[in-house]
Amino acid sequence: MKISISTLLTFIAAASLLPVWLHAEEVQKSSPPELASYYFVLLTRGPEWTAEKTPATEKIQAAHLANITKLHDAGKLVLAGPFTDNGNWRGIFIFKTSSIEETKSLVENDPAVQAERLTYEIHPWATKKGMLP
Numbered sequence: 001m002k003i004s005i006s007t008l009l010t011f012i013a014a015a016s017l018l019p020v021w022l023h024a025e026e027v028q029k030s031s032p033p034e035l036a037s038y039y040f041v042l043l044t045r046g047p048e049w050t051a052e053k054t055p056a057t058e059k060i061q062a063a064h065l066a067n068i069t070k071l072h073d074a075g076k077l078v079l080a081g082p083f084t085d086n087g088n089w090r091g092i093f094i095f096k097t098s099s100i101e102e103t104k105s106l107v108e109n110d111p112a113v114q115a116e117r118l119t120y121e122i123h124p125w126a127t128k129k130g131m132l133p
Helices: 005-016 018-022 024-029 055-073 100-108
Strands: 035-045 077-082 089-095 118-128
Touching: 035 100, 055 077, 089 100, 089 118, 100 118
Parallel strands: none
Antiparallel strands: 035 089, 035 118, 077 089
């Protein structure tokens, strides 16, 4: 089953607003919630992607995971994880950075992106403050 990026982003946005919708009467009495800005990164199969496990692909994957930990520890990466359906979409990152340029630089320094096992799309994204760290 193929899902478009706009469908995924709509689902994430709707899920993040679920608590607001559940308390619609309270929300109507107050001002709209402030939004926090993030950058949503969709990771997809790159030209060098393969399902085959080799010492080279395992080394790249280990470096990719170490990079994720480093970015999270630095407070830049809020959320990361793989899709588990083995499709073209491989995973997501949600960054809390100051600009799309900073996000692009961080993504392009990822070992799996550098090895062209993964490619990416970056989209500005927002959710209610407090929904994510």
